[in-house]
Amino acid sequence: MIQEYDKYVAEDHEVWSILYSRMMEILPRYSSQAYLDGIQDVGLEGDRIPNFVECNAKLSKKTGWNIYVVPGLIDNKPFFEHLSNREFPSSTWLRKKSQLEYLEEPDMFHDIFGHVPLLANLHFANFLSELAGIALLHIENEWAVEILSRLYWYTVEFGLIKEGNGLKVYGAGILSSSGETQYSIDSDIPQRMPYDVKKIFQTPYIKDKFQEQYFVIDSYEQLYKSLPEIKSILAQELKSVAI
Numbered sequence: 001m002i003q004e005y006d007k008y009v010a011e012d013h014e015v016w017s018i019l020y021s022r023m024m025e026i027l028p029r030y031s032s033q034a035y036l037d038g039i040q041d042v043g044l045e046g047d048r049i050p051n052f053v054e055c056n057a058k059l060s061k062k063t064g065w066n067i068y069v070v071p072g073l074i075d076n077k078p079f080f081e082h083l084s085n086r087e088f089p090s091s092t093w094l095r096k097k098s099q100l101e102y103l104e105e106p107d108m109f110h111d112i113f114g115h116v117p118l119l120a121n122l123h124f125a126n127f128l129s130e131l132a133g134i135a136l137l138h139i140e141n142e143w144a145v146e147i148l149s150r151l152y153w154y155t156v157e158f159g160l161i162k163e164g165n166g167l168k169v170y171g172a173g174i175l176s177s178s179g180e181t182q183y184s185i186d187s188d189i190p191q192r193m194p195y196d197v198k199k200i201f202q203t204p205y206i207k208d209k210f211q212e213q214y215f216v217i218d219s220y221e222q223l224y225k226s227l228p229e230i231k232s233i234l235a236q237e238l239k240s241v242a243i
């Protein structure tokens, strides 16, 4: 599949523009600097839907990643296969103007605006492809896939990072929602805990409301360097389940 760029109509570009400017009004304050740098690096702009061919030319030069077009949600196995090949699965459809607030399924705004900028960061980019490689080794084991999905959830989708004196957002699930972006940093309701692989493996996630807990990394390097720990704690978990 390819992105049929000429098929987007004026309303599509307008929806992108509304969503983009709504987020960019707050992200300089709330999001990780690496994410903001990534917006520039991959060339996302506010006035039109990004052209994947142009983004890929920039992104692949930085970290070897590419956007890979898929029709929508895909199964775990092809999902992790693409990630491990440094291909980020993205749909090409965008919500309509009447659906600006809520979506059942991630659209291109989530996939591209939320996920792609951070793929220009080498530590994060390497972490994600290697995490997917670990998932593929255990793809037939439902429990392994479940706990690795928790790790994906609490980092790639809903991760926070310490930067300077404060907390910033890097998770795509947060970065594609202005409400959760502000809530994740400013609200007293959620718990914010240091990144802890074992604890994340024990923490199921909720899908259709704001998170009740977030895990905070110190750096993207920390994520990358936790891969051996992920492997060894996963092996222990699987052993204890098998007994």
Ligand SMILES: [Fe+2]
Residues within 6 Å of the ligand: 106, 110, 111, 114, 115, 157, 172, 173
């Ligand atoms: Fe996502």
